[in-house]
Amino acid sequence: MRSDSRAAQVVALAAEQGGVVTSRQARAVTSVSVQQLKRMVDSGVLERLHHGLYRLARMPEDVHLEERVAWLALDPGSVVWERLDQPVPTGVLSHRTAAALHRLGDLDADVVELTAMRRIRLSLPAVVVHRGVLSREDWQLVDGLPVTTPARTIADLAAAGTDAGHLASVVRDALTRGLVTVEEVVAVLSPYAFDYGHRALDGQGFLEVLIAQAGVPTTMLAVADLVRKNSTTAAPATGVAPDARQLDVAALMKAVTESPQARDALMRTFAAALGQSTATASDTDADPGVAVSAQQNADGTSKTGSDRTARTARSARTVDR
Template identity: 40%
Template structure:
């Protein structure tokens, strides 16, 4: 083969291997070491790792060190003949898997690859780990077999990686939907004591501990926090503008435009003025904030009250947000509460909670519930305190 033919043969194979080819693969294609050397001297190949060449025209691939190390584990076999989990090639794992998944900022000075049985390597920057992997614990990233995000996190905990770094990986994986906290918690619980938690700590406790240590928060926590802030904003809005609650209680289904116009009229504003309202919620402003507040209060009031056991657990825990929301609700005009009750958006449990709160704090009384509501109250039992549950 002349030089052009040699290069064409190598290019065909390297095209499906990120522009890379091993010495053993080149031999399978009919090229010897001398020919590879001459192509390198001509600038057509670049020796990027021991026994691994890059076609210069291909450009430098991302994560070159990982790809070269993975090819070297079974140098005579082409990448397309290695299914994920191939026993001779292994699976990229631990911190190297974080690099490929682009999770966190955990240090990864070595290339870490998990193999099913013990092997050795002369490469100083390649760390082979021995462990079995189930097929569902393997995914493919940029053509490489890689442990899934959940398995990667479990491996890091088993290897005693820094808790703050692992917490950052968990938070980012959860935000991107690569893991679910509940599923992960089942697998990481055995490592709770290793990270300073008590013998009774759960997997969820460990996840929360690591994420906090990383200075991060989970998406689920952020959504819960935003929902609570949105509900508090809705309560205060109704306290300041009771006509809005009355309108909500008696409103018919209407278009978004009609709802905007009605809201503006109730506030005595021009529609454009709604956009200049103070921000009551971290993700909404202006006109959208007012409508969002109305939807929030409607949804919260329709939620069922907690069970007595759950209620007592909540009451034993300090919750400034819930306390502030209840204090504001206590000062709503009785006519507003009556409108909400009659329209069915004020649950019997919430009604009785407000009635009790009003009795202990002022002389105002809510109108008694009708017969159908009394029957429902009997079913709730001690749930009459559920007005403090804003979920």
């Protein structure tokens, strides 16, 4: 009877962690033995993923299973909720993996990349652990996983020497979706401008080249940034977060109504899209219907088809930044 009770506790523990549990967690929390874990595998309750890592059988497919397993393996003795209470939960998912989780750009994420503050070696295949400095402001939760923020992700990709074309697609999506501001991107790109052939610390020039390379009109970028800033300012005043799409449309309408610069920028963008002259567009008055169309246009701009390719098995290695 005691064995059945411990098995039930292991199942409950795994369920709280997205269906995955380590043998060290199970032993620490439920006092289950290695032999009992083996019997749970033999009876079909658990599936063995790797040495010391198990998954509940017959669970719905987890599209982030590889990322979840890799993150758990960084600290297999601590349960998830304890780690997430820490300023830095023994490393976070980063670089290309973070870009994929945020749905930014069109990078191939064929390995799981993480960043930890100390050297950690994992025996898992297709996992890379970078070493770097992290703070609580550098990560956020995405589908229950700790992931570097969009701004930190851009900085990590630039530091890693990601080719400018792919970096541009990440920056484009982050900006047009309002996940970062222009100022934030300039700040994180500045230290790496010289490495990409720009003047030292010229983050603004670096960003302008990336935006041009990504094919985003600067007028649309200006409007997207206005939307983001208006949305951020308006949120605390209401106390209730409205639907994201409604908030964006309302903020865009407000920006276009109150700002002649934003209205002119929007008109120039429409003129370019419709093949009309800039002069004709600048004389056109914006109305709410136009603003809604602009939001639809901005939504279309942010789609990049960033479906991830199948992962290939690679040896795990630790990379020092």
